Amino acid sequence: SYELTQPSSVSVSPGQTASITCSGDKLGDKYVCWYQQKPGQSPVLVMYQDSKRPSGIPERFSGSNSGNTATLTISGTQAMDEADYYCQAWDSGTALFGGGTKLIVL
Amino acid sequence: EVQLVQSGAEVKKPGESLKISCQGSGYSFSNFWIDWVRQMPGKGLEWMGTIYPDDSDTRYSPSFQGQVTISADRSVSTAFLQWGSLKASDTAIYYCARRSASYTGGYYYYSMDVWGRGTTVTVS
Numbered sequence: 001s002y003e004l005t006q007p008s009s010v011s012v013s014p015g016q017t018a019s020i021t022c023s024g025d026k027l028g029d030k031y032v033c034w035y036q037q038k039p040g041q042s043p044v045l046v047m048y049q050d051s052k053r054p055s056g057i058p059e060r061f062s063g064s065n066s067g068n069t070a071t072l073t074i075s076g077t078q079a080m081d082e083a084d085y086y087c088q089a090w091d092s093g094t095a096l097f098g099g100g101t102k103l104i105v106l
Numbered sequence: 107e108v109q110l111v112q113s114g115a116e117v118k119k120p121g122e123s124l125k126i127s128c129q130g131s132g133y134s135f136s137n138f139w140i141d142w143v144r145q146m147p148g149k150g151l152e153w154m155g156t157i158y159p160d161d162s163d164t165r166y167s168p169s170f171q172g173q174v175t176i177s178a179d180r181s182v183s184t185a186f187l188q189w190g191s192l193k194a195s196d197t198a199i200y201y202c203a204r205r206s207a208s209y210t211g212g213y214y215y216y217s218m219d220v221w222g223r224g225t226t227v228t229v230s
Binding site: 001031033035037042043044045048049052054084086088090093094095096097098099100 | 141143150151152153156165167168201203208210215216217218219221222223224
């Protein structure tokens with residue numbers, strides 16, 4: 001079965017750039033969404049169709065997808081960006097989530 | 107405002123049945139797929155399945171096929187997730203989410219753009 005692999009955690013200093021990766025076989029042939037989940041809250045869509053930002057998502061969030069890896073990039077990371085991030089792709093009509101990455105802003 | 111309102115927290119005993127709900131408002135409920143997602147305590151998101159309320163076309167993740175039943179009543183803009191016999195391992199938060207589609211270059215691209223607040227199910 002198809003799997004999406006994310007690092008368990010990523011650390012970044014405030015104001016720096018954070019990159020969260022999501023790996024899967026020929027993932028670049030699929031399109032990827034990213035969700036942000038803060039403690040005790042529901043997930044929020046922050047990126048769709050690899051690199052499109054929903055309304056209300058800050059411009060510092062960007063995305064890319066090529067080869068076997070999709071990347072969510074947060075430029076000028078702020079303390080409020082500390083959260084769990086999940087990549088998600090569609091495979092044969094079903095949705096697949098990566099295991100999630102905890103973004104630590106320190 | 108587009109929103110999904112989920113039913114309240116449940117505490118059940120093993121072997122009991124349960125049906126939780128997700129009511130949509132602010133959009134044409136019948137014409138958007140509703141996805142169900144499980145989050146076990148301290149764990150990640152798992153896609154369970156989906157339903158298209160207009161015709162009740164339903165798809166399940168292989169991991170959840172036969173374990174739960176997804177249904178919908180478009181007359182009250184509500185989707186449901188139900189168990190016939192709960193297990194302790196069903197303890198989790200269950201989210202419903204609206205699946206939105208964007209059409210680009212001849213293809214539809216889907217994303218879960220609106221989420222409910224989740225229903226906490228405790229089986230003990």
